[in-house]
Amino acid sequence: QVHLVESGGGLVQAGGSLRLSCEASGRTFNSYIMGWFRQAPGKEREFVAAISWSGGTTHYADSVKGRVAISRDNAKNTVYLQMNNLKPEDTAVYYCAAEWLKRVVGVSENDYTYWGQGTQVTVSS
Secondary structure, eight states: OOOEEEEOOEEEETTOOEEEEEEEOSSOGGGEEEEEEEEOTTSOOEEEEEEOSSSOOEEEOTTTTTTEEEEEEGGGTEEEEEEOSOOGGGOEEEEEEEEETOOSOOOSGGGOOEEOOOEEEEEEO
């Protein structure tokens, strides 16, 4: 299995930027598709972004397109989520997720087996 640890969350004012990181344990990081999800208080967890093994394919939720970029550095076993022009509605706990040897980049919670503990992102108005 893989162990995921998110970091980079914090408090930012509307219009600001954050870069979240998710560092994974293991020696086969490039064999995992990676995703980012978020969950706001009282709401269900929702898909944000996902990336293929090599980083050549990315998917984004409509709510974040144009403001968010997912990337990965397989040499560092790390996936990133760059978030720009943040809005109060982006406030949530952000989770990274991984699925081993999956070729299709998933956009559902059910597409992923491994999850991090989450990092809080709070956007003030």
